[in-house]
Amino acid sequence: MATDNKYDRQLRLWGAQGQKALSEAHVLLLGAGPAGTETLKNLVLPGVGRFTVVDGEKVEERDTGNNFFVRKSDVGRPRAAATAELLAELNPDVRGAHRVARVSDLVSKEPQFIRQHSLVVAAQVDPQTLQQLGELCWAANLPLVVCRTYGLLGSVRLQIRSLDIVESKSENKLWDLRLREPFPELDRMTDALDLDSLDDHAHAHVPWVLLLAKAAKNWRAQHNGASPSTRDEKEEFRKLIAAGARQLASNVPELNFEEAAREAHRAWADPRELPYEAQQAFDHARDVAKKARRGSDASASGDAPPSVEQLCLRAVDAFRTENNGLPPLSGPIPDMHADTNSFVALQRLYRDKALSDLTAVQVHFSTLIKDAFSRAPSQEDLQLLSLVCKHVGDVRHVSTKSLADELVAPNLAEVAFEGLMEIDEPKLKPQAPVCWYAGLRAVDRFYVKQGRYPGLDESSLAADASLLADELRAFVQEAGAAEAMNEALADAHAQELSRFGAAELHAVASVVGGVASQEAVKVIARQYEPVDHTYVFNGIAGVGGVVAV
Amino acid sequence: MATTDIDKLLLRPTPFGSESGALAVGEFDPGNDTREFLTETCKVLVVGAGGLGCEVLKDLALSGFRDVEVIDMDTIDVSNLNRQFLFRQKDVGRPKAEVAAEFIRERVPQCNVIAHVGKVQDKDADFYSRFNVVCSGLDNVEARRWLNAMLVGLAEVDDEGNVIDPSQIIPMVDGGTEGFRGQARVIIPRFTSCFECSLDSFPPQRTYPLCTIAETPRLPEHCISYAQLVEWPKTNQRAIDTDSPDDMKWLFDVASKRASKFNIEGVTYMKTMGVVKNIIPAVASTNAVVSAMCVNEVFKLMSLSSQTLNTYHMYMGSTGIYSHTFCYGKKNDCPVCSSCVRTVTCSATKTLGELVSDLTEEPLKLKAPSLATADATLYLRKPKSLEAATRPNLDKPLSALVANNAEITVTDPVFPGDVALTLRVCFAQNGAA
Numbered sequence A: 001m002a003t004d005n006k007y008d009r010q011l012r013l014w015g016a017q018g019q020k021a022l023s024e025a026h027v028l029l030l031g032a033g034p035a036g037t038e039t040l041k042n043l044v045l046p047g048v049g050r051f052t053v054v055d056g057e058k059v060e061e062r063d064t065g066n067n068f069f070v071r072k073s074d075v076g077r078p079r080a081a082a083t084a085e086l087l088a089e090l091n092p093d094v095r096g097a098h099r100v101a102r103v104s105d106l107v108s109k110e111p112q113f114i115r116q117h118s119l120v121v122a123a124q125v126d127p128q129t130l131q132q133l134g135e136l137c138w139a140a141n142l143p144l145v146v147c148r149t150y151g152l153l154g155s156v157r158l159q160i161r162s163l164d165i166v167e168s169k170s171e172n173k174l175w176d177l178r179l180r181e182p183f184p185e186l187d188r189m190t191d192a193l194d195l196d197s198l199d200d201h202a203h204a205h206v207p208w209v210l211l212l213a214k215a216a217k218n219w220r221a222q223h224n225g226a227s228p229s230t231r232d233e234k235e236e237f238r239k240l241i242a243a244g245a246r247q248l249a250s251n252v253p254e255l256n257f258e259e260a261a262r263e264a265h266r267a268w269a270d271p272r273e274l275p276y277e278a279q280q281a282f283d284h285a286r287d288v289a290k291k292a293r294r295g296s297d298a299s300a301s302g303d304a305p306p307s308v309e310q311l312c313l314r315a316v317d318a319f320r321t322e323n324n325g326l327p328p329l330s331g332p333i334p335d336m337h338a339d340t341n342s343f344v345a346l347q348r349l350y351r352d353k354a355l356s357d358l359t360a361v362q363v364h365f366s367t368l369i370k371d372a373f374s375r376a377p378s379q380e381d382l383q384l385l386s387l388v389c390k391h392v393g394d395v396r397h398v399s400t401k402s403l404a405d406e407l408v409a410p411n412l413a414e415v416a417f418e419g420l421m422e423i424d425e426p427k428l429k430p431q432a433p434v435c436w437y438a439g440l441r442a443v444d445r446f447y448v449k450q451g452r453y454p455g456l457d458e459s460s461l462a463a464d465a466s467l468l469a470d471e472l473r474a475f476v477q478e479a480g481a482a483e484a485m486n487e488a489l490a491d492a493h494a495q496e497l498s499r500f501g502a503a504e505l506h507a508v509a510s511v512v513g514g515v516a517s518q519e520a521v522k523v524i525a526r527q528y529e530p531v532d533h534t535y536v537f538n539g540i541a542g543v544g545g546v547v548a549v
Numbered sequence B: 001m002a003t004t005d006i007d008k009l010l011l012r013p014t015p016f017g018s019e020s021g022a023l024a025v026g027e028f029d030p031g032n033d034t035r036e037f038l039t040e041t042c043k044v045l046v047v048g049a050g051g052l053g054c055e056v057l058k059d060l061a062l063s064g065f066r067d068v069e070v071i072d073m074d075t076i077d078v079s080n081l082n083r084q085f086l087f088r089q090k091d092v093g094r095p096k097a098e099v100a101a102e103f104i105r106e107r108v109p110q111c112n113v114i115a116h117v118g119k120v121q122d123k124d125a126d127f128y129s130r131f132n133v134v135c136s137g138l139d140n141v142e143a144r145r146w147l148n149a150m151l152v153g154l155a156e157v158d159d160e161g162n163v164i165d166p167s168q169i170i171p172m173v174d175g176g177t178e179g180f181r182g183q184a185r186v187i188i189p190r191f192t193s194c195f196e197c198s199l200d201s202f203p204p205q206r207t208y209p210l211c212t213i214a215e216t217p218r219l220p221e222h223c224i225s226y227a228q229l230v231e232w233p234k235t236n237q238r239a240i241d242t243d244s245p246d247d248m249k250w251l252f253d254v255a256s257k258r259a260s261k262f263n264i265e266g267v268t269y270m271k272t273m274g275v276v277k278n279i280i281p282a283v284a285s286t287n288a289v290v291s292a293m294c295v296n297e298v299f300k301l302m303s304l305s306s307q308t309l310n311t312y313h314m315y316m317g318s319t320g321i322y323s324h325t326f327c328y329g330k331k332n333d334c335p336v337c338s339s340c341v342r343t344v345t346c347s348a349t350k351t352l353g354e355l356v357s358d359l360t361e362e363p364l365k366l367k368a369p370s371l372a373t374a375d376a377t378l379y380l381r382k383p384k385s386l387e388a389a390t391r392p393n394l395d396k397p398l399s400a401l402v403a404n405n406a407e408i409t410v411t412d413p414v415f416p417g418d419v420a421l422t423l424r425v426c427f428a429q430n431g432a433a
């Protein structure tokens, strides 16, 4: 064994920062069936700080057939106690607790208990209780993950009113190089570079960033300060770069010039322009600040204090206002063909500039923290700020539709068939996740009217299927489903839902538990991008997709 | 009467049985026979008892399967504990297959799990042909290639390409993960694409050009690779033991020194391990998703109670959730599942050694090929005496060894012994490569 850190493999994803957030979280699980315990298992293993299981059932024979966290010997014991015990045993770093109570009672009678936690997982909670819980969590801005398994179908719904993500870790890496508007130090380094005076070896090892900086500066000098903008100009610029390469005696092409031609678009990238989603996060933070100011004018606004994340965004915003719209420089540069010394020098140049920008942002930040909390920024606050400045294009503001809106005003008109490439294949159309989303909503309507789930008994299979078919038709009509979906939905869906008879299959619960825990980790760590709304797993055809209704 | 949760699937009729799907494998017959087959008769082999294997075993045990065997060669490491939930700190150092089987038997007593400690390649065709289905969760491509070739080989075909003994069509459900992404797929030998058909989709391990490492290092990774590839062999007679803290510390120190000489920042112990061991990030959640999708397919394939995934499900969980199901096409000239003869056109002066080295590269990526014609051995790796006897052939031109258009049979340790591919060698008229 070469490491004694059992979290090594996950630290490579979310780092010490994410791990710390996870270890400080207290997750509440409502409902200790298989979907709930599987979700919690995947949070206990990576080291969530604390968990509490709430469940009002006693362990039955049935549980031993689909729940890994009960034993035969537990039959008759409270399910909350049995599962909490076996879950806690997975990881000595985690503190586990349980409460024997009916989830519906807890939700209606003890909202203050629920609000003590940092995230709520609701598994197999009935539609009415879920509605109440959704409202409670929405009001408290408490992240809620709703898990559901129904026969071969599973779903995970995330409800978040407002959450700022610092590192969305989007796959396409944005490099902030400032070639269009070089900062003075970069400009000086560019000026000092005299390509003609270099010997062949040095010439072939000038970092492409400097090649582009030089070419871009020359271009601007000849074009009244403008960067290449039309297609033709961009093509011309690219050719100019490539033409700068030397024909070496070795006949080996100069890799750095090839790279420069490939990366030419960075010469005219506008550093003021952030990705749409990132800009939205900044706009949101500004709006919140505005509202809070108005609120305090009107005195006694009941709003919560701003989050440190929001203050980070506002500090960056203030920096941008002061710097003609430019964000603080990010710092890191990509690897490129170059000799060690010129690469390291260039790396330092960008890092030093990033540090001086960060210092300027800190001044705004200190003021904002002082105004909000009457104290100086802590070490942790400053760490967060430096992350934000390093990943300005990577910040996100997450806000899903509320459960209440989804229940009251579902809208299927815009929902596409997702998760299927060969959706034209007639056999797959009825299997689109959105069709089964509608099916699950029909099951809920049935439950609210009948006080039970369909297909529990052999004798009522056919009658329940027919009632379900009515509910399904009514639901898609109310939700304004697109024509394609109306065509795909058939009585077969209702028959299948009736056949499932509220069965909780372990494998489906385990898919749901995997997805739900993944989303919980993203929310707790404030990294990556949480799912917007509902993920539906269709275990009939092995298809999954996100449905935002 | 459906009393348990899975009974509802096994005993009740459905409009969406196996026969209704895009990849139909049989007709669903709801009732006690189906249930009895699943619980009493069906034998499942789980390959790998790591991140995926632990999940797969749990999911099978709670899906009604009672006759399960598991094979894995590894022992338990501390860094497994964040996701391989059948293991505890006290089990570190013990064989994974054994501990996993014990845990499942203890928690789900009706499920009997038998452990095999060893490599996939240690078992023969008789061993694999006893199972009804194989579920694999392996972290390396080589073992999956071998297993796939074994299972495809079991489904022998006649001259018309029809499988001779349908009971020897053993489906393989394969899962893989990396960080927040993963995939689950169904392979039905001779009917769907096989693992080898998709070999191109596995990128080679990330490496850095040797000249960069030696002459113009810029990243901490370059310094670490230098310590591993250049400094280690200079100072040490033996190979690096990547599980030894002493060896890793040595590499870390050497890499750190080199980094400080070049003013490169960021060499850490964690990064050193990541580069040297080619560590792939892994989390409990993705393993849970992919394994459960695999077991769900196993359950449906064995009971016919629902449709079968056709054939590949890709899952990506870092930016929202993106998933994609598609039919992975068969490769017409797949060396494993097609019976096609590959034609190699080359100059008559090309040596046998050059041909052998071509075979180890794209697209075939063989490891140590042995070659023979119907009436002569050209080059054999084993036994040692034959290797020595045939080695001189490597330097001979092909024209001195075989006639134009001759068929050469190639075997290789990436495939089981009786899986061979056939090459037809055509000599180009004048001097083509």
Ligand SMILES: [Zn+2]
Pocket (backbone or CB within 6 Å): B193, B194, B195, B196, B197, B331, B334, B335, B336, B337, B338
């Ligand atoms: Zn194939």
